[in-house]
């Protein structure tokens with residue numbers, strides 16, 4: 019069997035759970051080495067056990083530049099090069115409306131959510147650009163159906179995911195022709211996606227909210243909520259030097275047709 023990512027090395031943020039974990043597992047299946055970054059040290063250790071010596075991990079907060087730098091340095095030290103970065107760590111606002119928050123809460127929630135969803139993406143991108151230029155590699159950003167339309171979250175989440183669409187387009191323009199920059203925009207997916215400490219919703223997980231999962235399934239033309247692994251092939255395609263060669267500034271929408279209905 020041909021391994022599509024044979025010999026590649028990838029750094030993935032938010033790799034201990036959900037979509038990031040599914041991408042890490044699939045990348046290894048497709049022949050890649052993976053450096054997994056996540057703030058959940060226990061889940062990360064479990065992933066490392068499952069993936070063996072094709073995986074190295076950095077436990078820490080990806081909103082800290084030092085953690086991102088460490089992830090890139092580990093990839094270079096252990097695997098010799100860096101071909102692909104998946105900027106994926108993210109949190110959710112559970113549709114919380116800003117007109118139902120105090121102004122102080124808007125500030126603290128903005129700070130927390132934008133640091134995780136947007137700043138961590140900028141930091142891992144900045145930390146890896148030289149290595150990606152060197153290898154002719156690619157950056158893949160986890161966007162969302164909320165990167166294109168209202169209704170996929172509250173204003174803060176939607177604004178953060180629209181911002182990531184801007185990051186994809188701008189970096190695709192600035193970093194070409196040496197580095198390709200693309201995104202994947204999943205629709206509602208059954209993962210551990212969690213909320214914000216600032217909104218006292220950090221213990222809420224999407225996969226424990228039966229009603230949300232039902233709502234997501236009902237809204238999808240395919241009649242089901244996606245599983246994390248449903249999106250993994252999109253990342254493989256974008257990372258592939260052969261099949262993704264001409265993809266730059268592209269955001270693959272993996273939402274079961276939800277946005278075609280909303281559009």
Ligand SMILES: NC(=O)c1ccc[n+]([C@@H]2O[C@H](COP(=O)([O-])OP(=O)(O)OC[C@H]3O[C@@H](n4cnc5c(N)ncnc54)[C@H](O)[C@@H]3O)[C@@H](O)[C@H]2O)c1
Nearest residue numbers: 032035036037056057079080107108162206207209210211
């Ligand atoms: N689940 C969905 O319905 C859905 C839909 C569209 C987009 N997304 C996006 O997919 C991405 C992955 O989310 P998921 O659904 O797999 O959720 P998840 O919670 O299962 O995975 C996210 C991972 O990111 C980690 N993380 C969060 N903040 C971090 C930080 N500061 N530093 C390091 N690690 C951090 C978490 O520990 C977790 O392991 C997010 O960007 C999310 O916005 C999810």
